Amino acid sequence: LxxxxxxxxxxxxxxxxxxxxxxxxxxxxxxxxxxxxxxxxxxxxxxxxxxxxxxxxxxxxxxxxxxxxxxxxxxxxxxxxxxxxxxRLRQEFDYKKKMLVLDSNDRNLIRKFYDLEPNDEQVQLAIQVWHMTENMLKATAQEEVLRKRIFLRRLPSVYDKLINQSMDFVEPMLANEVLDRDRRASLVSNYSKTITQYKFDLMTLNLDTIQNIIRGHQQLLTDYQNKLSKCCDEILFQAIENRRQAMGKRHELYIKHKLNTFFDEAPATINE
Known part of the structure; x- marks a missing residue:
């Protein structure tokens, strides 16, 4: 470049x-x-x-x-x-080239904003707009990854480790000699299905939480943009908006790449 x-x-x-x-x-x-x-x-x-x-x-x-x-x-x-x-190597190389161009453009847009000589209030509002945009994009990325995890039934390892520990208290009971082989197998299967369903219920609740966070960031972003429109001329406002939109384009490329590569080696959850 x-x-x-x-x-x-x-x-x-x-x-x-x-x-x-x-x-x-x-x-x-x-x-x-x-x-x-x-x-x-x-x-x-x-x-x-x-x-x-x-x-x-x-x-x-x-x-x-x-x-x-x-x-x-x-x-x-x-x-x-x-x-x-x-x-895969070519895909990774192409992704990095595209990100390089977007990062360069991002720096140029920030420079163009400061070239307009904004006052302190305008600078602070612009930074708040970009901050809210960044937070919203991060939450959106979490939402997209979580949606794909639910769709592919591939859970974060932290969920598996934490929830599967509950079986440590159950296994001694299942090993009781009064349980015949068929009854023990049936109980193990029921435990497995219940735990698996609980994991995905928890992920669905997390998804709802993230969506509420995104709506909160969107509302704050709208409030800051309204304040900007009152204290900035059209040229300065557009410079801030251009940089904000560029952040969105960079995020689109990032999340597309992440979703295409993140789950390649992620283990699937087996519902017995």
Missing amino acids: GLKQSEWAPRVSKSFAKKHHTCRTYGFSKHIIEQRLQTIMKQFQRTINELQQNISQLEHNAQEWQPYIDPAILCNAINACVQSAQQ
Whole structure:
């Protein structure tokens, strides 16, 4: 981004980044990027040379194989396997590139706001608007993740560990010798179903709580925006709104990526 657009944003202080809910930096300095590019180009050329040598060796060895295998078919199969294995890596790389652009844009929008020379009251109201927006987006992310957990029946490990501890008090009773095998199996199944249902009932209640929190943030955001409209001219108000909308776009990309990758290895809850 810096090499293409000649934009090299300096680092900001931790307090500034925290106060404005932005990243501290969205990249590295120019000389580090240039050094890294030179290293990558050398590595890339070395890899190409090694690949050409391996292809030549493969074509030579293929002439002696029985039965004969067309080297072109074998190379295509290898390429397909490599591309499939690198799919997640490419997705992660594309995501980081998009986030880099959005982070850069976010810093520029903050700078444009301060270029308009707002007074202290306007600055504080703008920060409150962005703060409420950030809180609302975080709560929305929690809501989306929780919805998908409920849909996929994949629970947070903390729920499993906490609630499953209740079985520690039940297992000695189930081990009582007066219970025959069939009755014990029936009781274990009933306990399992009850505990599983309780977990999801609790998650549903958490979802309702998060939705109430989102509505609360939305109301506070509306109140701050109304105050802004009374003390800011149209240009300044739009500058604040532009940054707020950019925060929303960044959140959309973030939550989409999170939902696509967060549950890949999450264990499913089995309802026996």
